[in-house]
Amino acid sequence: MGGSVVDREAVLAANQAFYQAxxxxxxxxxxxxxxxxxxxxxxxxxxxALHGWMHVxxxxxxxxxxxxxxxxxxxxxxxxxxxxxxxxxxxxxxxxANLNATVSALNVFVLGDGSWRIVAHHASPIAx
Amino acid sequence: MGGSVVDREAVLAANQAFYQAxxxxxxxxxxxxxxxxxxxxxxxxxxxALHGWMHVxxxxxxxxxxxxxxxxxxxxxxxxxxxxxxxxxxxxxxxxANLNATVSALNVFVLGDGSWRIVAHHASPIAx
Numbered sequence: 001m002g003g004s005v006v007d008r009e010a011v012l013a014a015n016q017a018f019y020q021a022x023x024x025x026x027x028x029x030x031x032x033x034x035x036x037x038x039x040x041x042x043x044x045x046x047x048x049a050l051h052g053w054m055h056v057x058x059x060x061x062x063x064x065x066x067x068x069x070x071x072x073x074x075x076x077x078x079x080x081x082x083x084x085x086x087x088x089x090x091x092x093x094x095x096x097a098n099l100n101a102t103v104s105a106l107n108v109f110v111l112g113d114g115s116w117r118i119v120a121h122h123a124s125p126i127a128x
Numbered sequence: 129m130g131g132s133v134v135d136r137e138a139v140l141a142a143n144q145a146f147y148q149a150x151x152x153x154x155x156x157x158x159x160x161x162x163x164x165x166x167x168x169x170x171x172x173x174x175x176x177a178l179h180g181w182m183h184v185x186x187x188x189x190x191x192x193x194x195x196x197x198x199x200x201x202x203x204x205x206x207x208x209x210x211x212x213x214x215x216x217x218x219x220x221x222x223x224x225a226n227l228n229a230t231v232s233a234l235n236v237f238v239l240g241d242g243s244w245r246i247v248a249h250h251a252s253p254i255a256x
Contacts, residue, residue, distance in 0.1 A: 039206075039208045041206070041217050041234070043217075043232045043234065043252065045252070046252070046253070046254065046255035047232070047254065047255075048219065048230075048232055048254050049204075049217050049219075049232050049234075051206065051217075076177075078167075078169070078179065080167045080247070082211070082212055082213045082238055083210070083211035083212055083213060084210055084211055085210045085211060085213035087215075087236050087247070087248055089169050089171075089177050089179075089248070091176070091177075102176075104171045104175070104176055104177050104250070106169070106171065106177075106234055106236075106248055106250040108215050108234075108236065110210055119208070119215070120215055120217070120234060122232070122234040122250045122252070123252075124171065124173070124174070124250070124251075124252030124253075125174070125252075126174065126175065126176050127174035127175070
């Protein structure tokens, strides 16, 4: 496994903050976790990829406005660090009033100004 | 956009070789494009993530044994390079006898021994 323990722990912490921000509807924290650049991308389950911070931010604004946000139980986190880049895979176990589902996610982070920020999030439902 | 033109072109070439190998059922080329390490992961559409080269290789062996492999028209390739890591997003437009579908893909590459090799592939169907 590449990367120092410090880097790996920092990426795991950023990943946990990401799901916590989503669960709590905390848009400020969510926005701060992302790199605000044209190169970021986000693929929500079943969606095409959104490119660029402007489009990605708008999608989070809309998703997090929903009154019924899912609860997440995150399992199977695996993080790899190469230089200033990291990728992390995990399962998002979603609990809502109407639906339980498991989503496979791949998140890519880049270290900049001392913080690991998300540059790519790709989530897709696991078929039963 | 980070990375030299040379790096970006090399990642794009590896990505094209990946889909061509799948289309042609060329397991040797497919295997050579991947890093053969425990840290690789692969999420086929609707599947949970497979971890480690042994499991990833077995999935490709089985998928590529199928006599009816899809044809791919790859669109919207975007590549970003940070140091020795790159991520590439694209749409896989699949044509088979029975089904046309579009899949959103995120592929992560790492440079080692002069070659960009796949460390993560995540593909998910785009809902119509």
